[in-house]
Amino acid sequence: MNGDVGQAVSPDEAVQHEAVQHDELPDGALLGLDEVGAAPARGRGRGTNPLDKAETNGIPISETLPVARVVLDLQPAHLDQPYDYLVPATMAQEAQPGVRIKARFGRQDVAGYVVARQETSDHDGRLVPLRKVVSGEQVLTPQVLELCRAVADRYAGTLADVLRLALPPRHARVEKEPAPEQPAAEVATTPPLSSAWVPYRGGEAYLRRIQAGEAPRAVWSALSGVGTDLGTGVGTDASTDASTDTGTPHWAAAVAQAVRACTAGGRGVLMVVPDARDVARVTAALAGAGLGEDDVVRLLADDGPAPRYRAFLRALRGTARVVVGTRAAMFAPVADLGLVVLWGDGEETLAEPHAPYPHAREVLALRAEREGAAFLLGSPGRTVQAQALLASGWARELAATRDVVRGRAPRVRALTSVELARDGAAAAARLPSAAWKAARDALEHGPVLVQVPRSGYLPVVACSRCRVAARCGHCHGPLGLPHADGVPQCTWCGRLAGGWHCEECGWTGLRSVRVGSARTAEELGRAFTGVPVRLSSASAPGGVLDTVPATPALVVATPGAEPVAETGYATALLLDAAVMTGGTGLAAGTEALHRWLAAASLVRPGPQGQVLLVGDGAPGPTQALVRWDPAGFAARELDERAELHLPPAVRVAAVTGERTAVDAVVARVGLREDPGTGSGVLGPVEVDPDATGRGPAGRGTGAPSGGRGSGRSAVQALDLPVRTVLRVPLAQGDELARRLKASLAVRSARREGGTVRVQLDPKEML
Missing domain, CATH: 3.30.70 (Alpha-Beta Plaits)
Known part of the structure; x- marks a missing residue:
């Protein structure tokens, strides 16, 4: 298949499709092999009468547009092509492009979608009628269909695989609910340009171009800050700035203003963020910018089948102009799309784990380009892929000047072994004295954030005598301790290892190799008596916390699970820097820097806040954090990869x-x-x-x-x-x-x- 809907085969012939119809790909150059693997061209352009080759078994066929071109949910790659079916007269009104259908394929009924209706078929074989129109709702819009084709082609996948990601399962009861009334068209007004975009070079111009209906593309390096600590001294009216709300991150307030500018121009907006907590922050900021529940819809896969499908239908029917969601929302059917926003493209949750494994950054870039929408990619850090968009000229940079960055960022200090050499043996401590004193002093002014790379108690243990890693006797997975009095347990198969002994020396004692967030919280609770300790991680009893009050407390969190403090943290301790940068992947450095900056952005700006990086991390990301320069680090990484012929070069x-x-x-x-x-x-x-x-x-x-x-x-x-x-x-x-x-x-x-x-x-x- 060449990716178009212009050529189809019948399902019966597709089932009989033999491998000999595909020639071997010749050796040699990669280019110039266009027709290999394409569907056989039978009767192209003949426009034969479908009723002459119909097998209807007495079923009346529609007199107008009797042929439906459909795409079916078929797994085999060689069946990834459109098929022609006849439209029974009883389905003539319902079988419109975009609806769900059932069609006979071989010996079974297969689900699919109608993508076109036409008078003739260019296929020479027989055609059979559709079996059923599952729903009259036209859930597959032409824009989403073309986007799915482009994603399938880019990632060497099948259209069926992408459609499974794009369209949520049908919920019949939700479809029967009365549709909400269409909101009245808003008179376009010029939203006030508040301090959220004033510090950025070209920020106000970017908003004006969006409101004017243009499609600028930008990679945005967001400033740090939370709540009332966002003042920039530019003299704007704080009452018009949603970022002055306590607990609202600066990036969420800035995005809300960009969204407001787009909707004021009469166009729709799609925003994708890493997790549900970010969705809640953005929707709260949108409400502060004047966009209510009638304007905004949340689209999250974790909401369950009924709420997700209800939100999908609101977007499809145009009753909501703004869609905010997680990775599942990147294919949302937004009418008259004018702005695409992606926040935090360095987060793992934005990479689809199912075939064909697309990333939200690439999907949204394709969508913005195809639908003529503006594009905004924001992050506390800078991935090498985002830097490549700038280097190619596809997007422009939105960033503040260095003096503004230095004034808004907290003070950062790296406590490496060289820095702590004067402490002697104490320099090897996981929480050196300098970090302990900084946390003690900061607790007098507010909460302190402690970032720990690993969750759990002791996720990795080893023999206390010979230091060989402790392994499970069944699957050879690593052993860990779930809590202080727990029995060693395999982190792969979950089996207990109560009678464990070292296979090297026979010893039965264990020592910690990696310390998790739970153990860290326990140690900090003993070191800071009388201070509340809050734990935020997926494995914690209370789960991931969203916000914490401004009262003094120690907040221990894993990367990505840091809650927002109402007025920002007084200090952040980023522990185990060597673990964060010790990965073997190409992106280990940029990922570590992203995690550090995401946590440091929650700290109060300037002299009010302090960030301490503890451990001997890799020099590149460590110095980039101290200078607060993710763009420079990403640019150097991209240059090195281009020289070595590594992606994304x-x-x-x-x-x-x-x-x-x-x-x-x-x-x-x-x-x-x-x-x-x-x-x-x-x-x-x-x-x-x-x-x-x-x-x-x-x-x-x-x-x-x-x-x-x-x-x-x-x-x-x-x-x-x-x-x-x-x-x-x-x-x-x-x-x-x-x-x-x-x-x-x-x-x-x-x-x-x-x-x-x-x-x-x-x-x-x-």
């Missing part, structure tokens, strides 16, 4: 699975080595199935990792999955995706054995 694809299956998929791509451009094949290399959730498909339970004492035989080692990385210049990225998609279609049609997962722009290489 190039396009990469990871093919993971059983060796023979991976080799077959890669061989059909026919990628030619070109050291000058970085194009070529890297690998295959063995991949630990434990690190990928038991193989490439992520199925099953963990298997031994192959480490010491795992008991893996040589035969088992040969069964390890492998990964091959394909790398091409950016200009050939779309072609690489097409070749991989065609190769997967050949694999599907031939029913080749083994398991394979293809992922464009894999996270471990970003």
Whole structure:
């Protein structure tokens, strides 16, 4: 399939589709192989009468537009194409483009969507009638359909896979609810430009262009600050600034003003944020900017089937002009889309874990470009991918001057081993004396935030004598302690290891290797007697906290779970810096800096607040935090990756699975080595199935990792999955995706054995 709706085959012939219809991809250059894997062109342009080839069994067929072109929810890659069906006369009114249908495919009824109605079919074979119109609601809009096609093509996926991500499951009871009245059209007014955008170079001009109906694209480095600590001294009226509300982050208030400018121009807005807490903050800021419940709809997958579908229908029917949600909202059907906003693109929750694994940043960029909408990508830090958008000229930077940044940012100090050398042996303490004194002094003025990289109590333990990591005897996973009096427990399979002994030396004692947030909270409670200690993490008894009062307290949180203090934190302690930057991924440094800046942005600005980074983190992100310069760090990272032909300066694809299956998929791509451009094949290399959730498909339970004492035989080692990385210049990225998609279609049609997962722009290489 070439990605259009102009060519279709019948479902009967698709079922009989043989693998010999797909030629092998030739070796050599990547480019110039356009027709490989495309659906056979039968009768293109003939416009034959569909009633001449109908098998209706006496069912009357619609006299007008009797052919429905549909896309079906089919898993095999070689069946990823549109199909033509006849429209029974009884369904003529309901079977409109965008509705859900059931159609006969082979021996079963398959769900799908009508994408077009037409007079004729260019297919020579017989056509059969649709079986059922599930709902008359036109849930698949033309804009969303084209976006889904573009995403499927970009990530070498199928349209069916993307549609599963884009459209929520139907909820019949919600569809029958009376639709709310359409809000009256608002008279366009010029919203006041408050202090939230005044500090940024070009910020006010950006808002004016949005309100005028233009489509500017910007990467925004947001200033830090919370609540009443946002004053900039520019002399604006605080009553018009939503950021003066206690507990409202500056970024949420600034976004609310951008949204207000777009809606004042008569257009809709789509905003995607990392989690439900951010959704609540944005909606509160929008309410402060004058947008009420009738204007804004929340779209979250965690809300449940009925609320999610109700919110989806409000957006679809145009009863809400602004959609705010998590990753699931990036395909929301917003009418007359004028502004697309993404906050915090460095968060893991914005990367889709299901095939074809799109990232919200790429999806929203495609959408803004296709629908002519403005684009705003904001973050406390700066990912290398966002920097690449600036370097290519696709977007422009929105940032404050250095003097404004220094005035608004808290004072940052890195407590490295060199800095603490004068403390002698005490410098090795997890909470050195300088950090302890800073926290004690800050508690006199408000709450103190303590960021800990890991959740739990002691997530990793080792033998107290020989220091070898403690492993589970069943699956060889790492052992941890869930609480102080707990029995060692495997963090993979959950089995208890009450009779554990070291396989190296036979010792039964354990020592901590990694300290979690729960243990940190316990230690701080003993060190600061009489001070309340609040724990915020997914594994904590109280879960993730949203806000904390301005009263003195120690707030221990894992990255991404930091609650907002009403007037900002007096001090933040960022512990275990070496753990945060110790990852092996390309993005380890930028991710650590993003986490640190996200926490530091919640601290009071200027001399009122202080941030202490504790530990020997990598020099690059550590110095970037001290200087509060994520843009400079991202620019240097991008330059280094361009020199080394690493993403995002190039396009990469990871093919993971059983060796023979991976080799077959890669061989059909026919990628030619070109050291000058970085194009070529890297690998295959063995991949630990434990690190990928038991193989490439992520199925099953963990298997031994192959480490010491795992008991893996040589035969088992040969069964390890492998990964091959394909790398091409950016200009050939779309072609690489097409070749991989065609190769997967050949694999599907031939029913080749083994398991394979293809992922464009894999996270471990970003």
